[in-house]
Amino acid sequence: MTRLKTSDICQIKSDLEQYNQALLSKTGRGLLGIACHAHGKDESQMQALIADFTILVVPVTAGEGIISDFSETVAAILRFLGFNARVSEQPDTCGVALAFESKAAALMMADDHRFVGINLNNRLVADNSQATGRVFAAALDLMARGIKGKQVLVLGCGPVGESAAMTLLSFGARVALCDIDIPRARLLKQRLLASSQGNKAVKEDIFIEEGLDFSPYSFILEATPCAETISDKLIGDHLFIAAPGVPVGVSTWGCRRLKERFLHDKLELGVADMSISLLS
Numbered sequence: 001m002t003r004l005k006t007s008d009i010c011q012i013k014s015d016l017e018q019y020n021q022a023l024l025s026k027t028g029r030g031l032l033g034i035a036c037h038a039h040g041k042d043e044s045q046m047q048a049l050i051a052d053f054t055i056l057v058v059p060v061t062a063g064e065g066i067i068s069d070f071s072e073t074v075a076a077i078l079r080f081l082g083f084n085a086r087v088s089e090q091p092d093t094c095g096v097a098l099a100f101e102s103k104a105a106a107l108m109m110a111d112d113h114r115f116v117g118i119n120l121n122n123r124l125v126a127d128n129s130q131a132t133g134r135v136f137a138a139a140l141d142l143m144a145r146g147i148k149g150k151q152v153l154v155l156g157c158g159p160v161g162e163s164a165a166m167t168l169l170s171f172g173a174r175v176a177l178c179d180i181d182i183p184r185a186r187l188l189k190q191r192l193l194a195s196s197q198g199n200k201a202v203k204e205d206i207f208i209e210e211g212l213d214f215s216p217y218s219f220i221l222e223a224t225p226c227a228e229t230i231s232d233k234l235i236g237d238h239l240f241i242a243a244p245g246v247p248v249g250v251s252t253w254g255c256r257r258l259k260e261r262f263l264h265d266k267l268e269l270g271v272a273d274m275s276i277s278l279l280s
């Protein structure tokens with residue numbers, strides 16, 4: 001997992017309204033709407049639950065330590081969605097204890113290995129990697145005006161790619177799994193088949209893409225920790241890309257050329273999906 005830098009996230013708080021408008025334009029739904037779509041939840045029902053749901057964001061000093069703006073940005077995204085969210089004054093153990101003592105409904109915290117939300121009443125754990133793959137797949141379904149029956153190339157078979165592939169299959173897409181480590185792609189196919197309980201349709205909907213010619217694909221979900229995995233020569237009017245990978249797998253020119261058919265962010269959609277998981 002790529003560790004974010006303050007420079008990656010310092011603009012998010014001030015750009016939330018503008019980003020929400022961009023999501024509406026690209027997918028027909030805003031940040032909350034896309035997260036609800038990922039969970040098959042009704043947006044107005046979720047809004048009714050959100051206002052009374054308090055979330056404490058706890059900075060974590062372990063490992064490489066605190067990323068300036070990280071906790072504040074997470075809390076700002078949650079407040080934008082309507083949650084009663086704030087950052088605890090103290091990190092680590094003190095912050096976790098405060099979450100329970102102040103009767104928060106949930107906490108969110110991240111070390112160098114995992115970023116999680118924890119519902120303090122029902123013990124549910126929302127994992128950022130799983131959330132990010134799920135919500136970007138849901139956003140691609142909306143951007144494509146329905147991904148059912150279409151083939152999607154999933155680049156990167158790590159936790160984000162796995163969650164995205166599972167979600168795409170649940171939306172009726174056919175997925176081509178691609179990873180620089182081909183055995184990793186094969187293992188993911190086996191896990192997806194096992195989790196589908198041998199559903200025959202699913203077996204025919206999962207492929208391994210071993211080549212590097214991505215030109216036949218019109219829908220790509222880029223979930224690698226590498227920059228510019230998708231070359232500019234592939235970018236055309238036919239292509240839709242949802243890119244949760246950090247750093248982004250498309251060049252600056254490619255992002256501009258794709259315009260309404262390109263989605264990437266570093267925290268917003270993943271945090272929104274996590275928050276809906278915690279409400280459920």
Ligand code: PYL
Nearest residue numbers: 002003004059060066067070110115
């Ligand atoms: C959650 C992000 C998404 C991509 N990479 C992940 C990352 O940067 N993880 C490290 C987060 C460290 C946060 C630090 C703090 O400020 O509390 N412990």
